[in-house]
Amino acid sequence: MPRRPRIAEADLTDALVRVVAGEGLDAVSVRSVARAAGVSAGAVQYYFPTKDALLHAAYRRVIERVVARAARLPPLTRPRDFVRALLLELLPLDDEREAELRVGLAFSARSPFSEPLAELYTEGYRTLISALEAGLRMAVDQGVAAPEVDPRRDAVAAAATADGLAWHALCAPTALSRDEIVRALDAHLDRLFPPAGEH
Amino acid sequence: MPRRPRIAEADLTDALVRVVAGEGLDAVSVRSVARAAGVSAGAVQYYFPTKDALLHAAYRRVIERVVARAARLPPLTRPRDFVRALLLELLPLDDEREAELRVGLAFSARSPFSEPLAELYTEGYRTLISALEAGLRMAVDQGVAAPEVDPRRDAVAAAATADGLAWHALCAPTALSRDEIVRALDAHLDRLFPPAGEH
DNA sequence: TGGATTACAATACGACTGTATGAAATCACA
């Protein structure tokens, strides 16, 4: 067959992500990924010698995609808008991000039992917290933040709120609508960035 | 062997939970659970005809244990103390709850792909939200809550914050200490229940 | 005391798993 490859590694990691989004991480096997990519199982082995290598590459790619989308956000203008845009990216507000979050949740649930997965997760987490912290620090400097805001601590809390809302909306969709999670997030933001006059 | 059973169903579900806590949900097989329970695989089949039945029973048991521990909390005195105690139960502040949370996270990550698991999760979620909402409503009635508190909406947000902190601490333990998640949670509580005088 | 029943254990079976191996196919280049 061609000396120039017909398939790229990204085709395989993307196929894995599709399998996870559709049927869960348990449905991932070398053969199911190969089928989703439209190639043979041997081709998958050629690019990824072990299943773990494929798994880690796919997880890395998911994280990269999220980071890339965050980097594509409009420039940091008003701190509140920036922080809000960042956090909204974490919520399953459309079907595409819902699928992506299912993948992220599946991987992260496996992280506590896999050192490599845990490292990938931690790196992504640190990136998120840093961005939020920068936004909050800028808000404090501009005097538009609530008086008792601590950028680091409140970045941790805000990230947890958004991710927690996403988690709950994903796992209990009949108990929590998309509108509700946005309202809950905005309530949190209103306390970090007092809307009217405050204290 | 004895007509009086040597093992109970709970022995098997508990064994499954131990396997999940130690090696993850993927490590769960009829045989691994049997080994953890110290019985034969046949015995497991005798009590649970399918693996799914065993899985669901174990998940149910995990939820029951959490609900039972919440019900054992000291009576609802000051709303803030009640809500705080409820939310602290969700955090991995000791090794026992950390293990339990790993189990809960593993199950919930599978919920979006399994209707029965999703129903169990949703039921537990509704219970939690109801309890938090009651606490917040009482705070509003007593006038100890921040002025803009909406019990339902803020119950959703507070539950998300606590669960999100737990999630992050579990998956990125090197980036987030136990002290930090408590501080972040308390910051959130301070905004729901203003400590000094407010507005 | 003797079946009938309960509570397991042991085994068997087909499907699927990850991975190793070797052959086949295709391109770049001489």
Next chain:
DNA sequence: TGTGATTTCATACAGTCGTATTGTAATCCA
């Protein structure tokens, strides 16, 4: 137009999976 390197496929293998079936020991009821 071969030739050799690279890419892909096909197959094989040992192991594990869930589950069905069968066997057996202990107990209760009569």
